[in-house]
Amino acid sequence: MIYLDNNATTKPYPEVVEVMTKFMTSRFWNASSAYGQIDGLEEVVETAKAAIRMLIGAAPDDEVVFTSGATESNTWAVAEGARRAMGRGWVLSSQIEHPSISEPLESLQKQGMEVRLVPVTRNGTIDLDKLAGIIDSDLCFASLMFAHNETGVLQPLQEAASLLRERCPQCLIHTDATQAIGKVPVSFKGELCDVDLISFSGHKFHGPKGIGGLIIREGTQIQPLIRGGGQQNNLRSGTLNIPAIVGISVAANKSWEFLQMNLSESICAVRDRFEEQMSSIFPNVNILGSQTQRLPNTSYFGIPEADADDLVYLLATEGIVLSTGSSCSAKSIEPAKTALLMKYSYEEASTLLRFSASYENTADEVDLLVNKLRQVFN
Numbered sequence: 001m002i003y004l005d006n007n008a009t010t011k012p013y014p015e016v017v018e019v020m021t022k023f024m025t026s027r028f029w030n031a032s033s034a035y036g037q038i039d040g041l042e043e044v045v046e047t048a049k050a051a052i053r054m055l056i057g058a059a060p061d062d063e064v065v066f067t068s069g070a071t072e073s074n075t076w077a078v079a080e081g082a083r084r085a086m087g088r089g090w091v092l093s094s095q096i097e098h099p100s101i102s103e104p105l106e107s108l109q110k111q112g113m114e115v116r117l118v119p120v121t122r123n124g125t126i127d128l129d130k131l132a133g134i135i136d137s138d139l140c141f142a143s144l145m146f147a148h149n150e151t152g153v154l155q156p157l158q159e160a161a162s163l164l165r166e167r168c169p170q171c172l173i174h175t176d177a178t179q180a181i182g183k184v185p186v187s188f189k190g191e192l193c194d195v196d197l198i199s200f201s202g203h204k205f206h207g208p209k210g211i212g213g214l215i216i217r218e219g220t221q222i223q224p225l226i227r228g229g230g231q232q233n234n235l236r237s238g239t240l241n242i243p244a245i246v247g248i249s250v251a252a253n254k255s256w257e258f259l260q261m262n263l264s265e266s267i268c269a270v271r272d273r274f275e276e277q278m279s280s281i282f283p284n285v286n287i288l289g290s291q292t293q294r295l296p297n298t299s300y301f302g303i304p305e306a307d308a309d310d311l312v313y314l315l316a317t318e319g320i321v322l323s324t325g326s327s328c329s330a331k332s333i334e335p336a337k338t339a340l341l342m343k344y345s346y347e348e349a350s351t352l353l354r355f356s357a358s359y360e361n362t363a364d365e366v367d368l369l370v371n372k373l374r375q376v377f378n
Helices: 014-025 034-038 041-056 070-085 099-110 128-134 157-167 242-260 264-281 308-317 337-341 363-377
Strands: 063-067 090-094 115-118 139-143 172-176 197-201 212-216 286-288 298-302 352-356
Touching (some): 041 242, 070 172, 157 172, 264 298
Antiparallel strands (some): 286 298
């Protein structure tokens, strides 16, 4: 198999699987039990939090709360934003957020809350001029993603958050950084210094599925989404998933080492090789977001007159895994919604596939993929 769908999920590092197996078989205690405390499971959790803080560039006093993943973390952030805005303000997001942000916001809108969405430019970045034009002092909550899951485009989050903080000092600012963490450097103390909450998910950086979290800046008070046993400083109740927590800890440490060694450059070289060959063979190929900063592993491309769904299926039968990024089926009202918002036509949007590489992908695999596409269209 040639696996090129790493923005959907990544293969866990072997060390992640090894340590999780150990904790599932020989240290399977409840962390809150007396024996769990004797065995030092609380220290294991704190070590994992420290690994996440290092990867995200957070301070020691910033809170790390483990959740079931980014969807839960995003839902929690939106719920807190709605609580703050209820009856006295409005909330802000963009047109291109992940469904775990956009759908809760749509639900709030149906209940009568005011939600304003920032449009995007042709390059797939939020329009900062339009953002400046819609902000007022009644804004209570803003959620803007860090990197787009389909196009890979890095959003001007630092500039946007700075503008929000300047205009609305008390606004709660959240970012869904799920696609960025582990792929590009992230600093909660640096370019994200105006952000209050960050969502992340372990399976996007070679950790286990079912584990993610919400980073809460020191001094930011939010209400729990899940109440019960009072775990995690009363912020997220439920028995801690220790095997997944140690797994994400190992994944965070390895991903941090990966970034320190600039190994993302080798992934970028694989992606660039793919785009160069595609542009040579298919001169009319569309590569969305290629004129702005993107994740080093992502290419969102479309070959004119291709059908994305058919092409993904055909490649899968050859053992090559890509994705459409969004549904382009006949039943979908908005195929490749992000592309439509970037002013691409319906026909162009229906051709789009997502190539997303990892550290395991090679130039030889790219050559095999491109040759297969050439054969298909010949």
